[in-house]
Amino acid sequence: MTETRVGLIEFGKAIHDSVTVPGLGELPGGQVSAGRAVRGARARLRRGDRIVEDNLRLGIMVRKKYFSNEVEPVTEAGFLKDVYVAVGRRDLGNGDALELYTDDAVGPDLTRQEGAASVVAPGFDPLTGFFAQVHVREGVLRSGALAALSRGGQPMRVLALAGPHEEWPRGQAGTVLLGFQCDVPPLPGDVLTAFPSPESVEQRAGTAVVHGVSDLGNGSVVAAVEVPEGRAATFTVGVSVRVLRPIGTTFNERHTVVAAGLPVLSLARGGVAVRSSAGSRVFTVGLGTRDLRQNDVLEAYVPGVPMPLAPLAPLAPPPAPPVTLVDVNSAPGESLATLPGLTPPRVATALELRRRQGGFPDVEAFGVAIGLQPHEIVRLRGRATAGRVALPETGVRQLDI
Template identity: 70%
Template sequence: MTEVRVGLIEFGKALNDSVALPGLGELPGGQVSIGRAVRGARARLLRGDRILADNLRLGIMVRKKFFSSDVEPVTDAGFLKDVFVAVGRHDLVKGDALELYTDDVVGPDLSRRESVSQVVAPGYDQVTGFHAQVVVRDGVLRFGSLVSLSRGGQPMRVLGLFGPAGVLEELPAGQQGTVLLGFQCDVAPMAGDGLTAFEEPSHDHLERREGVAVVHGLNDLGNGTVVAAVEVPEGRGSLFTVGTRARVLRPNGTTFNERSTVVGSDLRILSLARDGVAVRTNGGTRTFTVGLAFRDLRQNDTIEAYVPADLVPLAPPPLPAPAAVLLDVNSASGPELARVLSPEQVTKALELRQRQGGFPDVEAFGVAIGLQPHEIVRLRKQATAGRVTFRETGVRQLDI
């Protein structure tokens, strides 16, 4: 099964910003604004139009009891419900969102090992799920690290890291501490299990979401390209540009259990048009047409335009060559004049300049030192005549 988006949690919309769990600290609160929140689902962290992190897991999810400050664990939260979650991040703020999804085909990159630990004593709590006392054998185990158990199961996030003195950010080799895994575990940890942590590339962001549009009409051109009439939903990004990457999502379910399956990805926007006129970008308009090489496109599908962080940007146009510095025949030294004149011409130029104070223009200079007409034309591209006061008349050269 490919990626299926099952829900969206938006932070800052819940009645309470956070709740405190003993021993764990504050859990941020959000509201399920699309679909459902299912404990254990994979998640992406969205901030504005950027995806800051992927392969997070909804490891702990609780809600407040009615008319009480106490909390209770939940496995599923429906549309418009408030929940408090742990995903292995300290930096969730108002305006952030967690895009929840499942994907049995594409998983995280587990090629770079960062640390290896051994489970000494596993444990379980009804509210916070699985935890394990571990000893780090090699490397450094960190809060938020992507980890997996040696006996299998899906990769998980370190939701909490604790030592004798309290909360830790990292646990170096040779040290013992407690790792909180929550309800991510497909396989319950056992004494003797290995817990491997993996290094992830450092990125400012992973992807920029440019625009979203819903298909309302289709025209198959018969050459593998489909032109779709689309409309941008209220409150969604609306920038579409020819050449930008796109994916197609197919909605299913109901308002209270909305889901979308990614049925096409890594496509390219081949064409755009507004009012029948081809354009390079939709210019922020809400209705236009999009051309894609995806013949399975259907009415009510959603087209999502995006730019991966690792996409090499188009090279900017070359800068114009800097203007050549012209030689001033009224102030240049002998060696400088020698770059464009013969030794005899340099000697004559210096003598004439000393005698009369300078030359009114390059043409007069060329004639005075005996240059041929074609040589004067060439010299005009290399030289200029600065302002001077002529000794014979005392009249200053005018800038005309």
């Protein structure tokens, strides 16, 4: 496997801890402290000296507009820029970091299904990307779950479920947010399959920069290394090490993982063999490789052990989903009032406009006419329809799309 670290977002360093996105809520803010952040990138969550989750996706990324409280979508952000993101976890906080990377690995295990939902009505928003009205037909669908569409594409994360609940049982209908991570945009009739995410925790012991290498001639080297100023690292004999090789410029520096799983064969401080480098910034490391260069970075770690997944019960056959749509061109006021966002004044406005103009060509036009905001119109999808109407001006009959 070849992995390239393309960027790092550290939370707690942005000017604002979070921003509010209409229809979505608060997004946590961080600063790009290395490389670049690119929308859609894979990410792993680093919390202190642990990697607590892998295979996250940078599904939404926005920035605050200059001299304004509004936000705008961005496809990438460079060194020292503040960004606000959604990756499939709601617990990002100060001190956390997202390590952005690319690799040629097959990807996460998608052999065990946790749930499946039918896509009823997909949509797209310029700020938050793709979303879809779905109906859960098997198992459960959770916020943050690994998911894949039946027509292919890379695995992604369910960034959010509309409403107060973090998971939906079989039979539940609602809107899921997928953001900009979709290689294959959702279409009606697609199946969104969710998979369990086993927790695998990797313990990091710190990094050290190589300043000199002595080849021992037997397939191994001794490297003089230094822990970066302001960082802490404790290497021990036997711990695993990755070799990260820097590429790119100062403002777009990336690191390629050229080796992993190398055990530390020996340690020394001041020419004296030791079992641990604790308390020292400068020491020497013995490794069983000859591919080591000046300025390489050694990353010491203890691999995580995946937690076993509990067996899942067989999924029941999908039920026929009952769908009762409110026709905005014929429903009485009491029925219109059951739709999300339809306050009594808006119901009155809808009835008056319908009386004057004969109806609405589609649900979106209905929402705009009565003053709904875009995120409120999205909530009508899957709940409302617009039947045929005769337009007063021409008599042409129009069918709801």
